[in-house]
Amino acid sequence: MLFLESETMALLDLYADLHANPKNLTNGGVMLKPHAREQLTESLNRSFPREQPWTETQVTVKFKNLRSDYAELKWLCAQPGFRSDGECMTDDWWENARKLRPKCNPFKGKLPWPFEARMREILGENPRQRLTRKKEKQQLPRTREEGARQEQQAQEQVIDLADEESGANTTATNTLPVAEEAAAAAPPRHKRKRDESIESDDSYQSRSSQEGQDRRATGAVDGSYGRSLARSVEQSAMASAGMARGFQDLIAIFQEQTAKCRVLEQQQCDTETPSVALADQRSVLLSIARSLEQSTRAAADLAQGYRELVRAFVRESDATRQQRE
DSSP: OOOHHHHHHHHHHHHHHHHHHHGGGGGGGSSSSHHHHHHHHHHHHHHSSOOOOOHHHHHHHHHHHHHHHHHHHHHHHSSTOTTTTOOOHHHHHHHHHHHHHHGGGGGOOSSSOTTTTHHHHTTTTTHHHHHHHHHHHHHHHHHHHHHHHHHHHHHHHHHHHHHHHHHHHTTTSSOOHHHHHHHTTTHHHHHHHHHHHHHHHHHHHHHHHHHHHHHHHHHHHHHHHHHHHHHHHHHHHHHHHHHHHHHHHHHHHHHHHHHHHHHHHHHHHHHHSOOHHHHHHHHHHHHHHHHHHHHHHHHHHHHHHHHHHHHHHHHHHHHHHHHHH
């Protein structure tokens, strides 16, 4: 199942938001854990309803392919004469690059690559972003240890105060009023309230962080969806027109070769000697027939994808119009 540019951009936007939470990452620091991959797939299917929803495997494979493409782009960027916009890069330059690294050739005519910025962000190749992540990883264990140590010290202080006041009450004439005894026992109770307040604040901050992450993911999808969808419609229309022209040309060639084959068959009827030319012509005709069959299947797949794209475009246009009204 092919991913359109708008769908791929939405996938990376959602991936970047999930990637920002270290709890969602594997030990390598790039790939998502199973629960995060499941959340990514569900969010993508909600944003782009299809007759056949994407599976978790398809989404994961798509990201791995984008990661491989980004590695090829990085290699291209390091070559002399490379331009990020693809301008002034001759066919000879691309031919030399293809000889050195064949997998980079698909970038010819497709620069600038629209997913470069997102992949750089996800892979943490921004120097400032790498430094921030390193500091966060270093500070997190220290913060937990310091928090536990401070909590233990506070508990010890409370116990010491309680013991001192209890000793003073015993050595005196045991004439403390009931109210003062209640006051002496109050600190542990305040400590419990303070702990409950801290836990409540942590829970609230965790929920707020999750809600903010969901809002950012939704906003990122909505922001780029309209523009990418319009480009995808235009590109799909051009691809459909190009495939239709190619299919017509292939049919014309098939008819021409069929006529030649008939002429050779008539000539073969006049002689008993097997014709090598007729055998070759039949082989050519068979190859063209197979190409026609493959082109028919490809055209059907493209038509199905184009119908789904048009449906999505109509839904987005209706939603935008309703919001304006």
